[in-house]
Amino acid sequence: MSNEEVQSEAFSAESYFATQPPPASLEEDVARAREFIQKQISQGRKVVLVTSGGTTVPLELNVVRFLDNFSAGTRGATSAEYFLKAGYSVIFMHRQFSLQPFSRHYSHSTHPFLDFLDVDDSEEPAQIDVKAAEHTQLIEVLSQYKRVQKAGTLHTLTFVTVNDYLWLLRAVSQELVPLGRLAMFYLAAAVSDFFLPRQKMSEHKIQSGKGSLHIEMDQVPKILKPLVNEWTREGYIVSFKLETDETLLVPKARKALARYGHQVVIGNDLHRRKFEVVFVSPKGGRPVLDENGEAEPDPSQFAESWVHIDPATNPTREIEEDIVAELVRRHRVWTGES
Amino acid sequence: MSNEEVQSEAFSAESYFATQPPPASLEEDVARAREFIQKQISQGRKVVLVTSGGTTVPLELNVVRFLDNFSAGTRGATSAEYFLKAGYSVIFMHRQFSLQPFSRHYSHSTHPFLDFLDVDDSEEPAQIDVKAAEHTQLIEVLSQYKRVQKAGTLHTLTFVTVNDYLWLLRAVSQELVPLGRLAMFYLAAAVSDFFLPRQKMSEHKIQSGKGSLHIEMDQVPKILKPLVNEWTREGYIVSFKLETDETLLVPKARKALARYGHQVVIGNDLHRRKFEVVFVSPKGGRPVLDENGEAEPDPSQFAESWVHIDPATNPTREIEEDIVAELVRRHRVWTGES
Structure with a gap:
C-alpha cells in the first residue's frame, strides 16, 4: 500500500478538529495564555512555546485504560530553564506529571x-x-525560580491526552501570531502517532468475549503542516526526531523539512541524546518543499551541524544549554537582529 | 461464550510464570526485601505489603508505546503512612512515579x-x-519521615509493567511466609486485566499499512488464587474493588471472596472513594469457596461494614486513617492477639 493511500485513510488536521471534541478547559486555558502573551508583547520579549512529555490515547470514554508513550519530559523542562536564562518568556505546555523547570x-x-x-x-x-x-x-x-516568578515570564499549560495536546497547540499558536517572528516553537513533546476517534470509542470498547482485548486506532494528523502553513506564518519552528538508528537521523530530518517547510529539525539518537544532537535546516533558511513527501530530498539543499558534549570532562553540563544557545543565535538571524 | 471457555483461553498463573521472563532486577530486589523482612522479624514487627499505582503493558520490545491504567497512587501512599504510624513495617511496592508516603x-x-x-x-x-x-x-x-528512616521500617520497591508487578508480588509474598499471620497484604494497586505475551510481541508490532494500529491482548492471570492457596497460607489478605455502579460493590466483593478465599475486599465507588468504602468479609472469617466463580454467593455468609467520613465537617481527615485502623483491629483478631 502506497503512502498516498495511507494519507487518504488518515485524518487531515481539518477533519480532525471538525470531528474531535475540544478539551473542557480549552477556552479558559487560551484566555490565560492570551493574557500572558499580551504582557510579553507589551514588554518586548520573545516568547518560546516549549512542548514537553508524552501524550495519552484514551481507549474508553470514562478513561481507565489508555495507550501511552510516556516521556519524563527532561529535554523540555531543562530547555525551558535555559530559554528563561536567555531572556525568553516561556509557555511551558507539558504532559501532566512530567518534569517541570526548576522542580525537575x-x-x-x-x-x-x-x-x-x-x-x-x-x-x-x-x-x-x-x-x-x-x-x-x-x-x-x-x-x-523566584526571579522568574517575579518577572512573570513562565506560563504553564497542562495536557494529558493527544487530543488535549492538538487542540492546545493549535489555539496557542494562533495566539502567538501577533508576535510575528519573535515567537519560537520548540516542539519537544513525544506525540502519539495513533488515536482512537471519539466516534469509535463505543465500538472499540473492551471485547473480552474471547478473553482478549482488541484495539484498532487511526493515525493522528500531521500537525506541522497546518502549523507552518496556516496557524503561524512567521514563528520560528523547531521540531525533534528521535531514532534508534543514527544513520537515519539526517535523511529523515531532511524529509520532514521538505514536507513541512519549517526551520529546524533537531535529530536525536535514542541512546546518545543526552550528549549529541544534530541540527538540520534548509540552506539559507529557505524551505525546499515536497508536499507529497515522496521524493528523497537533495542533500545539497540542507545544512547539518552537530552539537556534542563530553560527560567525562564535564559531568554536570546539560546539552540543552548548547541547544538553546544555538537556537537563540539562529532566532536572532530570523528576527533580523543580526 | 461462557466463563469456562474464557478461563480456558486465559493464562493460568503457572503458565504465566513459565513463559514470561522475570524483570532484570528481580533477584536484587528480592534480596533487599528479604534483608528488610529478616530485620522486622528479629524486631517482632508486623509487616504489611502495600501495592500502589497502576501498571503498564508494553506493546513493543524496545518500549515506546504501552497500555496504561495510571493511578496517582493516593490510596496506597496515604495508607502506608497510617500503617507506619500504627507501628507496622511497610513494604511499599509502587508504580514508578506514583505518589509515595510523606513526599505525597x-x-x-x-x-x-x-x-x-x-x-x-x-x-x-x-x-x-x-x-x-x-x-x-x-x-x-x-x-x-525522619523517624521512619531512623527506625528502618519502610522499604520501597518499584515496578513499571504488569509483568514486573506479578513477578515481584509472587517473590515478596514468598519472602513473607516466615512472618506467618503477622504479614498483611494490602493490594491497592490498579493492575491491568490484559497484557501482551512476550512471545507475541513481534506479531503484534505496529501494523501501519492501513494507516491504523491493531493490538490484541491476552488476559492477565487471576493472581489472588495462587497468592491465597500457594504463595502465602497465613497472611491477612486485603484486596480492592473499584466500581462505578455502587450497587455492584457488595455482590462483586462477595463473589471475589467466594472465588479466592481471602479475608477482606474493600469496595470503592469511583466517585465516592475518598469519603466512603465498604469492608466485605466472610462471616466468622471463614472463606466460602466456589472456585468456579459461577454461583451467586449466599449473602448470609458475608458481613459488610461501611466506613464514611464527612469532608464538610472535617476537610483534612483522610479515609485511609479509618481504613487502616479497622484493618489493624481485624489483623489483631487474625493473629490471635484479641
Whole structure:
C-alpha cells in the first residue's frame, strides 16, 4: 500500500478538529495564555512555546485504560530553564506529571527533597534546616525560580491526552501570531502517532468475549503542516526526531523539512541524546518543499551541524544549554537582529 | 461464550510464570526485601505489603508505546503512612512515579515544594527559609519521615509493567511466609486485566499499512488464587474493588471472596472513594469457596461494614486513617492477639 493511500485513510488536521471534541478547559486555558502573551508583547520579549512529555490515547470514554508513550519530559523542562536564562518568556505546555523547570532538580524518585531537609529540635519551636551539601544548588535553583516568578515570564499549560495536546497547540499558536517572528516553537513533546476517534470509542470498547482485548486506532494528523502553513506564518519552528538508528537521523530530518517547510529539525539518537544532537535546516533558511513527501530530498539543499558534549570532562553540563544557545543565535538571524 | 471457555483461553498463573521472563532486577530486589523482612522479624514487627499505582503493558520490545491504567497512587501512599504510624513495617511496592508516603504531600503539580521556600539574601551567604504558613505541616511530615528512616521500617520497591508487578508480588509474598499471620497484604494497586505475551510481541508490532494500529491482548492471570492457596497460607489478605455502579460493590466483593478465599475486599465507588468504602468479609472469617466463580454467593455468609467520613465537617481527615485502623483491629483478631 502506497503512502498516498495511507494519507487518504488518515485524518487531515481539518477533519480532525471538525470531528474531535475540544478539551473542557480549552477556552479558559487560551484566555490565560492570551493574557500572558499580551504582557510579553507589551514588554518586548520573545516568547518560546516549549512542548514537553508524552501524550495519552484514551481507549474508553470514562478513561481507565489508555495507550501511552510516556516521556519524563527532561529535554523540555531543562530547555525551558535555559530559554528563561536567555531572556525568553516561556509557555511551558507539558504532559501532566512530567518534569517541570526548576522542580525537575528534585524529582521524588531520584532526588527527593525531604531527604535534604533536617529537623532541628534543639530549638523550640523546632526548625527546618537545609543540609549543607544541598544548600548551594538549592539556593541557585530557588533564586532562579523566584526571579522568574517575579518577572512573570513562565506560563504553564497542562495536557494529558493527544487530543488535549492538538487542540492546545493549535489555539496557542494562533495566539502567538501577533508576535510575528519573535515567537519560537520548540516542539519537544513525544506525540502519539495513533488515536482512537471519539466516534469509535463505543465500538472499540473492551471485547473480552474471547478473553482478549482488541484495539484498532487511526493515525493522528500531521500537525506541522497546518502549523507552518496556516496557524503561524512567521514563528520560528523547531521540531525533534528521535531514532534508534543514527544513520537515519539526517535523511529523515531532511524529509520532514521538505514536507513541512519549517526551520529546524533537531535529530536525536535514542541512546546518545543526552550528549549529541544534530541540527538540520534548509540552506539559507529557505524551505525546499515536497508536499507529497515522496521524493528523497537533495542533500545539497540542507545544512547539518552537530552539537556534542563530553560527560567525562564535564559531568554536570546539560546539552540543552548548547541547544538553546544555538537556537537563540539562529532566532536572532530570523528576527533580523543580526 | 461462557466463563469456562474464557478461563480456558486465559493464562493460568503457572503458565504465566513459565513463559514470561522475570524483570532484570528481580533477584536484587528480592534480596533487599528479604534483608528488610529478616530485620522486622528479629524486631517482632508486623509487616504489611502495600501495592500502589497502576501498571503498564508494553506493546513493543524496545518500549515506546504501552497500555496504561495510571493511578496517582493516593490510596496506597496515604495508607502506608497510617500503617507506619500504627507501628507496622511497610513494604511499599509502587508504580514508578506514583505518589509515595510523606513526599505525597508535596506533589509537583498540586503543592510544589519550591513554592514554600524563600530565599533570604539579607544575610551572606543567602539563607533558605520555610514560609511560615507551611512550617507546621512540613515539620510534622518531615519529623515522621525522619523517624521512619531512623527506625528502618519502610522499604520501597518499584515496578513499571504488569509483568514486573506479578513477578515481584509472587517473590515478596514468598519472602513473607516466615512472618506467618503477622504479614498483611494490602493490594491497592490498579493492575491491568490484559497484557501482551512476550512471545507475541513481534506479531503484534505496529501494523501501519492501513494507516491504523491493531493490538490484541491476552488476559492477565487471576493472581489472588495462587497468592491465597500457594504463595502465602497465613497472611491477612486485603484486596480492592473499584466500581462505578455502587450497587455492584457488595455482590462483586462477595463473589471475589467466594472465588479466592481471602479475608477482606474493600469496595470503592469511583466517585465516592475518598469519603466512603465498604469492608466485605466472610462471616466468622471463614472463606466460602466456589472456585468456579459461577454461583451467586449466599449473602448470609458475608458481613459488610461501611466506613464514611464527612469532608464538610472535617476537610483534612483522610479515609485511609479509618481504613487502616479497622484493618489493624481485624489483623489483631487474625493473629490471635484479641
